[in-house]
Amino acid sequence: MKRYRQHIIEFGNLSDVPFWKTAGPIDLVYISYGLLVVMLVFVSYVLGATGFLPHDPQEINLDLLMAAPNTQGHLLGTDFMGRDILSRLIIGIQAYFLPGLLAIALALSLGTCFGVLAGFWGGGLDTASTYVSNLLNSFPRLVLILLMVAAFKPDIYLVMTVVGVTNAPAVASLIKSKIQFLKQKNFIEAATALGLKNAVIIFKHILWHNCRSLLIIQATLGMAEVILIETSLSYLGFGVQEPTPSWGNMVQSGANYFMQGKFWPSTAPALAILLTIMGFHLLGDSLNNIMERKRDQ
């Protein structure tokens, strides 16, 4: 019995070859850049939480409004109220961190639920979950968020709940097609024949052994999505509100001074957004490429 279980684990776990053996050099560059970005996000979250910053992010200095980079120890200059941009950039990641995790957790858990229901049992459940997915996909996200903001209140957690729920269909369809692919393999049939419980098959053999990389990829892409959505909402005035810094409202408030030729207060956070989102996208896409190539083999 034990030997057969071992067998199932081995055959269920086709993706046990370490990824760097199948990845091309350019994928490795992308992945290391993406991991660097993820690490920087974590490090700046910790720096912001422990207050280990070059300047006080809320300290207003009226003598030094919109200073150019690298004046008087302000490495990235100051914004329209004389506050240090670098410190605000570092602490600005906090605006995304917990709400973003909420959105990702919602998207992954709801998506997994729907995906498993549709893929593992199929039939009416499949139809129902396809219907719900199509329903959620029909709303342009920003318009739905505006509707929610108008109906309830402009709160970042509410917005992130909407983002999470509307991201769920994408996860669900991925999980569903993965499960339908896996069900053609013998190991699930073998596991059923051995009398393993459905819960064990789903959670251990399907989700843990075969879907975890897919879920990680969706989580990275979800974080990029969260940052972009918050940025757009900040521009529209429904994002994180002013004294609390977020990258979105930094770009927005800096952009008001664009016409005076002061690019820097807006460009620094815009570049931060650009580099971070590119990191998440490249990480997700190249992990995805590697997985696809492995599946083809």
Place this chain on the structure above:
Amino acid sequence: MKFASIRPITALISKELAIAALLLLGISFVVFMVLFLSPGDPFSSLLKDQTPSAAVGTAAQSEPGGAVPWYFQYLAWLGNIIRGDFGSSIRTGLPVLREVIRTGINTLYLTLGSLLVTLLIAVPIAVFSARRGLTATNWVLTMFTYVVSALPVFWLGYIVIYISMHRFGLFPLAFGSGAQTWSWVYFMLPVFVLGLSNGTMSEVVRHLREELSRVLSEEYICTARAKGASIWKHSFKEGFLIPITEIVAAKIPFILGGAVVVEQVFNWPGMGRMAWQAAQDRDYPLILGITLMAALFVRLGSLIQRAVHIMVNPRFARE
């Protein structure tokens, strides 16, 4: 195409139409529930600063049938919607349907134009990198699509406005006024900005490149090449048409969302700008109408995608 092959396709497409109608019903229900569950009501936010006491507000509010259960309210509301009566905007008093159609046409120009821009840039890159593999030029172009997809769209908009003002002397105008000679260039700017940076370009490139290179490595393409037949003709349907319609239909909601921001930046009198205004004023009837109309756009897009799928390969309908 013979008639015998068309008939089942019309049947399949009418089935898709029925599904779309069901989905629209669900959409209206979701929107109604949001409205129903919302704590504040439009009356209180409208009357907040205008009436001395809350009594007037509650009197106005309880007028049209106080104790009607929610499903009757929904059915009555749905009946009005089907008759084309979306109510009238709380702020301006104009009928919602006419306003939404008036601005929706502007948004349609913007989104379709920017979709065209996205495809004109993304498709050649994808096709070349599917045919030639990863060369230095392809890599640079692909990176370019990643960069523009990750930029905050309003920041790009401000840069474009800045450049057009300082270099070319074009000034932001009200939409439709032809006072300046080169004003039509200015009207092209939002289309280009949204087309570049609506966040879908890198995904279009990725999806099309993968599908096309998968199809190009199929055996029937190898056969076609050996026969000396056109490879492009043989790979067009499966490797080009289907991936493009798929990704475009999937990305329409994102482009509409980007349009909200771009319309705000460029003062484009579209649906997105009106949605923003309505969200600020908590103008429920208006934003409901806009949400329904936007969902209708999205459904229309995916209906076209399904129709193309079924035309190309009727087996898709069985899925």
